[in-house]
Amino acid sequence: MLNPQIANEVIAYAISQGADFAEIFVEKHNSVNLSVLSSKVHEIKSGIDFGIGVRLIYGTKVLYGYTNKADKEELLRITKALAAQDRRDPIATSTALNFIKTVDHHQAQKGLRNDPISMEEKIQYLLKIDAAARSQSDKISQVTCGVLQRLQDIEIFNSEGLHIGDTRNYTRLMANAVATDGSEQSTGYEAPGALCGWELVDRINPNQMGELVAKQAMIKLKADECPAGKMPVVIDNGFGGVIFHEACGHLLETTSVQKKASVFWDKMQEEIAHTAVSAVDDGTMENYWGSINIDDEGMETQKTQLIKDGKLTSFLVDKVGAMKTGYERTGSGRRQSYKYAPASRMRNTYIEAGEHSLDDIIATIDNGVYCKKMGGGSVKPGTGEFNFSAQESYLIKNGKIDRPLKGATLIGTGPDVLKKISMVGNNFELAAGMCGSVSGAVPTTVGQAALKVDEILVGGKA
Numbered sequence: 001m002l003n004p005q006i007a008n009e010v011i012a013y014a015i016s017q018g019a020d021f022a023e024i025f026v027e028k029h030n031s032v033n034l035s036v037l038s039s040k041v042h043e044i045k046s047g048i049d050f051g052i053g054v055r056l057i058y059g060t061k062v063l064y065g066y067t068n069k070a071d072k073e074e075l076l077r078i079t080k081a082l083a084a085q086d087r088r089d090p091i092a093t094s095t096a097l098n099f100i101k102t103v104d105h106h107q108a109q110k111g112l113r114n115d116p117i118s119m120e121e122k123i124q125y126l127l128k129i130d131a132a133a134r135s136q137s138d139k140i141s142q143v144t145c146g147v148l149q150r151l152q153d154i155e156i157f158n159s160e161g162l163h164i165g166d167t168r169n170y171t172r173l174m175a176n177a178v179a180t181d182g183s184e185q186s187t188g189y190e191a192p193g194a195l196c197g198w199e200l201v202d203r204i205n206p207n208q209m210g211e212l213v214a215k216q217a218m219i220k221l222k223a224d225e226c227p228a229g230k231m232p233v234v235i236d237n238g239f240g241g242v243i244f245h246e247a248c249g250h251l252l253e254t255t256s257v258q259k260k261a262s263v264f265w266d267k268m269q270e271e272i273a274h275t276a277v278s279a280v281d282d283g284t285m286e287n288y289w290g291s292i293n294i295d296d297e298g299m300e301t302q303k304t305q306l307i308k309d310g311k312l313t314s315f316l317v318d319k320v321g322a323m324k325t326g327y328e329r330t331g332s333g334r335r336q337s338y339k340y341a342p343a344s345r346m347r348n349t350y351i352e353a354g355e356h357s358l359d360d361i362i363a364t365i366d367n368g369v370y371c372k373k374m375g376g377g378s379v380k381p382g383t384g385e386f387n388f389s390a391q392e393s394y395l396i397k398n399g400k401i402d403r404p405l406k407g408a409t410l411i412g413t414g415p416d417v418l419k420k421i422s423m424v425g426n427n428f429e430l431a432a433g434m435c436g437s438v439s440g441a442v443p444t445t446v447g448q449a450a451l452k453v454d455e456i457l458v459g460g461k462a
Helices: 006-015 071-084 119-134 207-219 238-247 319-325 357-364 415-419
Strands: 022-036 038-058 059-069 098-100 138-158 162-181 184-190 230-234 279-282 303-308 349-350 367-380 385-397 402-408 409-413 421-424 427-435 441-446 453-458
Touching: 006 022, 006 038, 006 071, 006 207, 006 409, 006 453, 022 119, 038 138, 059 071, 119 138, 119 162, 119 207, 138 207, 138 402, 162 207, 184 207, 207 367, 207 402, 238 349, 238 367, 238 385, 238 409, 238 415, 238 427, 238 441, 303 427, 357 402, 409 415, 415 421, 415 441
Parallel strands: 098 162, 230 367, 349 441
Antiparallel strands: 022 038, 022 138, 038 059, 138 162, 162 184, 230 453, 279 303, 279 349, 367 385, 385 402, 385 409, 409 453, 421 453, 427 441
């Protein structure tokens, strides 16, 4: 996408201006977004974005700029403007670029570049989800569903001689149902995604998807108010892992560790969780939503054991994070697009499965709450204080699931919850999501098996 000779000259110029490190990130991004609302096509949107980001590092100081032009004069102009912010004596230098071919572990059979599926077929698929959801009850007042497909081509050059490229195909399906009964409203939502093409959608039955979100909405519509207070809680698999991701995972990124803004910054090799907890961030899982072949700094990704038997074993480390903390890079430098400098970010982050069945875990609780599916929430950076709502939850009475609840909210801190997880189930599952941070929004996967938190503050109206 960028002439290597131009890249070589721009990088050589940056180093001649005293930069310790120079990098060029080139991106071409194709996207198609299709949605259906109230049994009609709502939106068909497509676009192409192209741009180039230039990053200079002086010591540990990062300077970044970007452009939509690929000509040498424009790139030299940006580089000169960045270098002027940290003037140093010019030095003579040259850069030899060595192209490294990326091994694609996440190939797409039906990606945007070779998509054999017509737009009409995609619309009919979404209309089936809509019809299936509405067929569940006349109280289903609105159904929204859609599919997003993305094709991201990247190319990276740097002053260490690296020249590498990668292609990423993303596909994500979304379905949302709203149930209404008088003044009461509730919703059901599912949004699976993968690092692959339309073959993801081929594996998902549209009728089952529609039925699932409609049933979620109907269960909450008839549910009792959730009781409030401190009590044991079971958080189920899949998207239940969002609490670990938000309240703990971000505290393990060197983005916060390097500033000592994380409560874990000085806890390496210390016990920060119950011994039942082992946690991983793995970018290598084939075709998963948060996977990558290489990170956005050109390093091959890897599997990183963050916590083992309750003990902190690693952070997530990008290039600047490694320079500032001394920890080795983990292939975790990520960015939303060429408009952002990379930062340490999560990929597929999860608590590893344990040995208990869900029934066994629930049987240990006399009075508590079972959160079958988690929803959104908010987290305070640095401390991991969180407030998360449960999308679908149930009361636990005498070791059994009793009745559905609505309005359940979990309130606590990540470091505190980690120490109160006493049982981890064997029903491991992952779920797709988007994660926002200093380098923009990137695809990430969260996950876990069902787990028991011995005590947590539950917010509710009952």
